[in-house]
Amino acid sequence: MNRTAAYAEYRAEHFAWSCDAGVATLTLNRPERKNPLTFASYAELRDLFRGLAYAGDVDAVVLTGAGGNFCSGGDVHEIIGPLTRMTMPELLAFTRMTGDVVKAMRACPQPIVAAVDGVCAGAGAMLALASDLRFGTAAARIAFLFTRVGLAGADMGACSLLPRVIGHGRAAELLFSGRAIDGDEALTWGFFNRLCATGDVLSQAQAFARTLADGPTFGHAMTKAMLHAEWAMGLDEAIDAEAQAQAICMQTGDFRRAYEAFAAKRAPAFEGD
Numbered sequence: 149m150n151r152t153a154a155y156a157e158y159r160a161e162h163f164a165w166s167c168d169a170g171v172a173t174l175t176l177n178r179p180e181r182k183n184p185l186t187f188a189s190y191a192e193l194r195d196l197f198r199g200l201a202y203a204g205d206v207d208a209v210v211l212t213g214a215g216g217n218f219c220s221g222g223d224v225h226e227i228i229g230p231l232t233r234m235t236m237p238e239l240l241a242f243t244r245m246t247g248d249v250v251k252a253m254r255a256c257p258q259p260i261v262a263a264v265d266g267v268c269a270g271a272g273a274m275l276a277l278a279s280d281l282r283f284g285t286a287a288a289r290i291a292f293l294f295t296r297v298g299l300a301g302a303d304m305g306a307c308s309l310l311p312r313v314i315g316h317g318r319a320a321e322l323l324f325s326g327r328a329i330d331g332d333e334a335l336t337w338g339f340f341n342r343l344c345a346t347g348d349v350l351s352q353a354q355a356f357a358r359t360l361a362d363g364p365t366f367g368h369a370m371t372k373a374m375l376h377a378e379w380a381m382g383l384d385e386a387i388d389a390e391a392q393a394q395a396i397c398m399q400t401g402d403f404r405r406a407y408e409a410f411a412a413k414r415a416p417a418f419e420g421d
Contacts (some may be wrong), residue, residue, distance in 0.1 A: 151257070155203035158196065162189035164214070165196075170207035170361040172258075173355060179215025180407075182267045184223035189320040190246055193275075197252035207361035207368075207420065209256075210353045211279055212263040213272075213419065216346075218288070221270025228297065243303075246271060250305045253278040254376050257369030259360045264288045265346055269328070277313065280372060284331045284340040290398040291328035300324075308411035314338050364402040365420035 156167035164175040174196075185193075200206055213219050222228055231239065243387035253260060255277075262279035276282050276290070284290075292310065294303045297389040301307065301323025310319040314337045322329070334340045344352045359370055370393050378386045397403060402418045409416035 151202055151204040152178040153199065153202040154205055155196075155200060156205040160192065162186065162192045162407045167206060169305070169358075171210065171357045172206045172208070173210045173212065173350075173354065175214050176219050176272075177214040179213075179217065182217040182220035183213040183215070184226070185271050185415050186223050187228045187242070190249055190271075194245060194249045194252050197249065197256045199257040200258055201316065203258070206258055207365045208357035209258050209260045210263055210350070211260055211275060212350050212353070213265070217266035217303070218262070218268040219246050219266045219272025219295070220267050221272045221276060246304050249269065250278040250309075251272060255366075256354070259357070259368055259372060261357045261360075263414045264290070264340070265349055269293055271304060274306060274309075275308070277279040277309050278304075280375075281341045281356070282334075282339060283342045283344055283349050283356070284334055285344055285346045285349050287346055288331040288334060288340075289328045290330075290334050290339060291326060291334045292322050295324060296326040308346070308379075346416075362418065364397075364418045366400050366402060367397050368378060370397055 153277075156170075156172070158167075161313055164173075164177045166173050176185075176189075178184060200209070231242065234242070259281070260279040262276040262282045264276050264282055264284040265288055267289055267291070268276050270293050273290050273292050292301060292303075294306070294316050295352075296302050306323060307319075310323065313319075313323075318337050321327075327402075329337070330337070331340065331343055335343045342352065374390060374393050377389065381389060400419045405418060406416040
């Protein structure tokens with residue numbers, strides 16, 4: 149894929165966006181409401197992550213929320229209320245749009261690291277789940293609370309993604325009950341990769357994203373693509389697919405640079421090609 153588009157200076161309308169030497173930080177920033185999503189912010193998130201597939205100046209993304217919370221899900225007044233008055237075609241258009249956000253996050257080549265503190269509920273929990281890694285705090289409260297509002301636990305890919313991250317039985321408990329788990333339980337269950345102090349979670353997520361951005365970014369993009377694609381493969385098919393993927397990576401400059409650096413007894417300087 150030709151990644152030549154410029155996104156480091158992207159001007160977001162419905163959230164905050166900044167980029168430092170290839171590491172972008174996307175901040176959901178309606179702290180007075182615990183950073184809920186709206187129709188417009190869903191659409192912008194979808195379009196941004198789709199566009200990142202072509203970005204040549206963004207190598208990793210950190211996803212976080214402002215004001216001590218991650219995201220409280222869909223805005224009760226701006227989304228939930230209007231949904232009760234929509235026709236079936238309108239409702240389907242909406243649910244497909246929200247699912248497209250997750251599809252775009254999974255399809256973009258950049259690793260996404262979620263920095264989660266405070267409330268992380270509903271669609272907000274799905275944004276964290278759709279990320280590639282999750283750094284959290286003990287104060288985080290993660291809840292897939294769709295059944296609490298009379299809906300199914302099957303939303304935005306939850307019934308596919310969550311069992312793969314924490315196991316079927318645990319996923320079933322959360323999706324049926326809608327109960328919240330705190331950061332310690334999220335770490336024990338494998339939802340969080342790392343537990344951080346409240347004041348450090350964003351900086352640690354950014355530091356980890358920096359190591360990814362400084363690494364072989366073509367290889368990272370391939371790793372992300374294969375992690376996603378191999379969910380639906382048998383082992384033999386997966387081994388064959390990985391053989392092709394690795395052969396492609398062996399043609400990159402970064403593979404040659406790593407060898408030359410090893411021979412010269414120095415650290416490699418990856419360039420992403």
